[in-house]
Amino acid sequence: VTPRDGDRLTYPMELLRYASSVYGQPVLLGASWSLLPWFFGAGVAFIVAHAAYKAVTGSREP
Amino acid sequence: MRAAETERVVRHRLPDRLYHWIMAAAVLTLLGTAFLPILGWKFEWVTAHWIAGLVLAALVAVHIVRASLWLDFWSIVPSYEDLRSGWRAIGLAVGHRGPLPLKPGKYSLLQKLYHFAIAAVILALIGTGGMMLLKIDTPWWRRNPYWLSDHAWGVIYAIHDLCAMSVITLLMAHIYFALRPEKLWMSHSMIRGWISGADYRTHHDPTRWPQQQGGE
Numbered sequence: 228v229t230p231r232d233g234d235r236l237t238y239p240m241e242l243l244r245y246a247s248s249v250y251g252q253p254v255l256l257g258a259s260w261s262l263l264p265w266f267f268g269a270g271v272a273f274i275v276a277h278a279a280y281k282a283v284t285g286s287r288e289p
Numbered sequence: 290m291r292a293a294e295t296e297r298v299v300r301h302r303l304p305d306r307l308y309h310w311i312m313a314a315a316v317l318t319l320l321g322t323a324f325l326p327i328l329g330w331k332f333e334w335v336t337a338h339w340i341a342g343l344v345l346a347a348l349v350a351v352h353i354v355r356a357s358l359w360l361d362f363w364s365i366v367p368s369y370e371d372l373r374s375g376w377r378a379i380g381l382a383v384g385h386r387g388p389l390p391l392k393p394g395k396y397s398l399l400q401k402l403y404h405f406a407i408a409a410v411i412l413a414l415i416g417t418g419g420m421m422l423l424k425i426d427t428p429w430w431r432r433n434p435y436w437l438s439d440h441a442w443g444v445i446y447a448i449h450d451l452c453a454m455s456v457i458t459l460l461m462a463h464i465y466f467a468l469r470p471e472k473l474w475m476s477h478s479m480i481r482g483w484i485s486g487a488d489y490r491t492h493h494d495p496t497r498w499p500q501q502q503g504g505e
Contacts, residue, residue, distance in 0.1 A: 255443025
């Protein structure tokens with residue numbers, strides 16, 4: 228468990244962020260920010276894959 | 290200069306170009322104010338974020354009305370011809386021999402699918418973001434965080450967060466294609482408004498996107 232931003236808790240590679248309520252129960256806060264690099268990485272992977280495909284095929288058109 | 294070199298076909302009229310670039314500024318503002326604080330750059334981001342969100346919502350509302358009433362709404366909707374052409378393109382890409390893909394109308398199938406994806410994400414962001422406005426004080430209303438349960442707010446935030454992160458991926462692909470050398474003829478039209486007659490005939494099917502040449 229990695230504490231972050233005071234009462235907010237994030238779990239590595241968790242999909243969601245939770246905090247603890249005053250009763251000690253988990254309260255959903257939103258999506259986990261640990262997903263951010265994955266969305267960025269997906270963009271990079273797509274660009275690299277497409278550029279490589281274009282370079283290999285030598286095509287100037289889709 | 291030969292007439293063929295000066296032919297112009299209007300692709301994006303001025304209101305549509307203004308919409309695109311103001312929307313780009315709003316989206317970049319929203320992404321910056323959303324993610325820079327998460328990455329460690331602390332500043333007062335909430336006010337700029339919700340104002341940019343309202344600008345984006347207003348722009349999208351205007352765009353929907355304009356596209357429905359003044360533009361060719363169906364030009365951005367995938368058609369049977371698009372799907373058939375897309376199937377042919379996939380076949381060619383994997384080495385099958387067969388008929389060539391058809392030239393597109395104003396937009397290709399992939400552009401239409403991209404527009405569908407980004408429209409769904411942006412509409413979800415506007416919807417959830419609009420609900421989040423109830424949690425902050427603005428000049429027009431006082432905050433009311435008890436409108437929904439904590440769990441319901443968590444779901445709304447989760448949808449907003451996931452859509453916001455997916456905008457990063459979609460935007461990267463959009464900018465990548467806009468900057469690819471073979472797409473610059475099209476990207477330039479989002480600045481100057483027109484494409485050349487040669488590009489029109491090379492990349493489009495005039496029967497699917499009939500245009501008078503001569504510029505705006």
